[in-house]
Amino acid sequence: MASDETRLKSSTSAEQAPDLSITADDNVYLHAAGYNESPERGLIHSFARFRSSPLDFIREVSLHFSGTGWRSFDRHIGQPEFYAGFSEDMKTRVLNSPMLVAKVRELAEKRVEVEAQEGLLGEAVLNGGSVGNQDRRADRRVQIEESLMQVSEGWTDAMICKMESKRFIRGAYYLTTQLLTRAYHQGVHVSSEEVLRLRAVAEKAEKNKQSIIFLPCHRSHVDYVSLQVICYRLGLALPTVVAGDNLNFPVLGSFLQHAGAMWIRRSFGDDQLYITLVQAYIDTLLQCGYNLECFVEGGRSRTGKLLPPKFGILSYMLDSVASGRVEDAIICPVSTQYDKVIEVDSYISELLGQPKPKENLRDFLSASSVLSLKLGRVDVRFHEPWSLKSFITQQRDRFSKLPQQLDTKEDRLRLLRTLGYKVLSEINDVSVVMPTALVGTVLLTLRGRGVGKSELIRRVEWLSDRVRAQGGRVAHFKNLPTSVVVDRALEVLGPGLVGLVPGLPEDTFYAVDRFQLSFYRNMTIHLFILQSLVSAALYTHVKQGGGPEYQRMSYGDLHAQVHFLSQLFRGEFIFPTEGLDANLSKTLSGLEKDGVITLSRSKTESGESAVDYIELSAAERSQGRENFDFYCFLIWPFVEAAWLGAISLMMLTPPPFTSTPQSLPLASVQDAAQRLGKTLYHQGDLSYFEAVNKETLKNAYTRFQEEGMILVSKSSPVTIRLAPEWVPRRADADIVAHGPLWRFADRISASRREGKNRRDGATVRSRVLALVQVVGEGLWADAETAPRKRGGMARL
Incomplete structure (x- = not known):
């Protein structure tokens, strides 16, 4: 970074590393904690506009396309890229990969054997056969190998990134930065400390010809754009981005491929040639020391929190190093946070059951309508990079039974799970909580319809302190007053999410779209998940009312309920790895120190x-349980969703005297569960509309399958049925509220938020089960008529 392009602000505080903002005015701004410059300087200054300043506009365009200074990308840190012939070099390396060549020979030999057995090669070859037959086999094998290599060449050309032209990448940088900084008018921010550390790692990796594998969280298509912009601006070799071919549509697909995207199928199936080709390309990139970018969650998170890791491409990278084909690679977890995510509107539609639209250029271009909005800023944080080889070695030392070559599927999955959850945990560690997330969390964790401005500011300050106390980070806003930060957050969220009640003595705000606002609240929940689980467990006694002596809970009962809830949400949240007892002890001590709970202790026989x-x-009771309620409000929507999922399983109870199959299509059952949840919400038996979202229900069903409660087929279409021991019994054709499934749902319900329609357990039991039965009867009726419809169509 040249001195004329970097402006260092004086600092009066060293409480955190300064931020580095990349804006659209050709500058990188270093914002040390505590500086008192104008809050707008360096944050919202955009590219010159032709109409308002034509000379500046022409100058900026000229600098970018001529490659003046850093724009040339001639002295980047990393292996050579963006040169003529780059794509052909990569294709040649991939197609000459020993792994690919061996697989092609193997597949060709198998095909020749099949054709020989079927008599397609002339005379059957027995006991070695004649010389003529052997020649025909050899000729046919060569023919098949050539055909497979032609297929591989076509797939490779469609797959690999084609970083050929620096002039192209300079133009792409200008265009994407122009669009990005108009949408996110406060720029892209990183930590200067993390950037300096990353550059040092990159310099060492360059010398060793090793790749840096960036593993970001995935909330928006802007994720990979912002990382590419950062790498280009700071002079780091651009990573090859692993992307699904659903984005490879005309015009945009070619643009992204030349900017660094590699296209892969969304599903590989059992295509051995394609699987080997992808592995060969990953090997080639890592052997050559080219940087990679892969989203550890697979797809974009529609809920705002991290998704469980996906092990597809991650397994290929792990295998490259574990097998010894690649000496080592550097892992760098990355967190990308937004004041506002462009795609949230479409996420909500998908979560409510509307099918995801197919990616196309028209919809992509329609996103330009948001570019005139002020969406705040993007914060990107880099965890300290680490060696993948060292990680594998440590895990092998830790698990002495882990074989050196990861021979079995269980061995690979064990190592992959450890790697995936380690990366997710480190992404959480460096994540920054944005002002919109603070405001959204406060609005959704307060009782009442709305909150006054002064109380909102107080609670945002309280939440900021709690985030820091938990080891989290709050976005740095140059020591601006909290009131200004809150105002900015409200402006970014807009009236569609947060409303203002007019004509009151004090500005009073309320959540307009709680479902969409929950996306931003979920960005903070990982910091408080342990406190939330303890509070939800304690709530089982608090909700009973009466004096304090009636609301106290024994340690054994609390431990049991926390264990139950933590197992229930094992696929929803990333928990610390210290184990339940250690986590519970630490959490109870922290809540006691904060004055939320009181612990009664006694001495054991050992004196402990x-x-x-x-x-x-x-003290907590005297202030209206505001802190305890905060933790409960964070987890209650997920408790509601789990309860809805458990109750919906009762729809799988086969009707009496039926001739229909004992299984139902999984997609139909989950759609029916959503309809059930929407009905329960509008009738007052479900407190949170977000509990009906598709992703949370899917996670619940996954946990039920892991617990053996439901049996899911692998056929097409996928079907589901209750395990025999979990099937409720019927009395007079009605489902009875007894048995293991009802007790399981009732245990979840014990931690649900109390509602006025749920205080009479008998009424709830009859009303909810009656509705479950109505929806279930419709499912079974559809299942019974489906074979008849298929038979009629077959006859036609």
């Missing part, structure tokens, strides 16, 4: 202190 009872503290 043990917790006997847990209850809300007098």
Whole structure:
């Protein structure tokens, strides 16, 4: 970074590393904590506009396309890229890969054997056969190999990134930065400390000819754009981005491929040639030391929080190093946070059951309508990079039974799971909580219809302190007053999400779209998940009312309920790895220190202190349980979703005297569960509309399958049925509220938020089960008529 392009602001505080903002005015701004410059300087200055400043506009375009200074990308850190012949070099390396060549020979030999057995090669070859037959086999094998290599060449050409022209990438950088900084008018921010550390790692990796594998979280298509912009602006070799071919549509697909995208199928199936080709390309990139970018979650998170890791491409990268074909690679987890995510509107539609539209250029271009909006800023944070080879070695030392070559599927999955969850945990560690997330969280964790401006500011300050106390980070806004930060957040969220009640003595705000606002609240929940689980468990006694002595809970009961909830949400959240007992002990001590709870202790026979009872503290009760309620409000929507999922399983109870199959299509069952949830919400038996979202219900069904409650087929279409021991019984054709499934749902319900329609358990039991039965009867009726419809169509 040249001195004339970097402006260092003086600092009066060293409480955190300064931010580095990349804006559209050709400058990188270093914002040290505590500086008092104008809050707008360097944040919203955009490219010159031709109408307002034609000379500046022409100058900027000229600098970018001529490659003046850093724009040339001639001295980047990393292996050579963007040169004529780059694509052909990569294709040649991939197609000459020993792995690919061996697979082609193997597949050709198998095909020749099949053709020989079927008599397609002339005389059957027995006991070695004649010389003529052997020649025909050899000729046919060569023919098949050539055909397979032609197929591989076509697939390779469609797959690999084609970073050929620096002039193209300079233009792409100008265009994407122009669009990005108009949408996110406060720029792209990184930590200067993390950037300097990353550059040092990149310099060492360049010398060793090693790749940096960037593993970001995935909330928006802007994720890979922002990372490419950062790498280009800071002079780091651009990563090859692993992308699904659903984005490879005309015009845009070619543009992205020349900017660094590699296209892969969304599903590989059992195509051995394609699987080997992808592995060969990954090997080639890592052997040559080219950087890679892959989203560890697979797809974009529609809920705002991290998704469980996907092990597809990650397994290929792991295998490259674990097998020894690649010496080493550097892993760099990346967190990308937004004041506002462009795609949230479409996410909500998908979560409510509307099918995801196919990617196309028209919809992509229609996104330009948001470019005139002020969406705040993007914050990108880089975890300290680490060696993938060292990680594998440590895991092998830790698990002595882990074979050196990862021979079995279980061995690979064990290592992959450890790698995936380690990366997710480190993404959470460096994530920054944005002002919109703070405001959204406060609005959704307060009782009442709305909140006054002064109370909103107070709670945002309280939440910021709690985030830091949990080891989290709050976005740095140059020591601006909280009131200004809140105003900016409200402006970015807009009246579609947060409303203002007019004509009151104090500005009073309320959540307009709680479902969409929950996306931003979910960006903070990982910091408080342990406190939320403890609070939800304690709530099983608090909700019973009465004096404090009736609301206290024994340690054994609390431990059991926390264990139950943590297992229930094992696929929803990333938990610390210390284990339940250690996590619970630490969380209870922290809540006691914060004055939320009081712990009653006694001495054990060994003289150690043990917790006997847990209850809300007098101080917490005196201030209206605001802190305890905050933790409960964070987890309650997920408790509601899990309860809805468990209750919906009762729809799988086969009707009496039926001739229909005992299984139902999984997609139909999940759609029916959503309809059931929407009905329960509007009738007052479900508190949170977001509990009906498709992703959370899918996660619940996955957990039920892991627990053996449901049996899911692998056929097409996928079907589902209750395990025999979980099937409720019927009395007079009605489902009875007894048995293991009802008790399971009732245990979840114990931690649900109390509602006025749910205080009479018998009424809830009859009303909810009656509705479940109505929806279930429709499912079974459809299942019974489906074979008849298929038979009629076959006859036609």
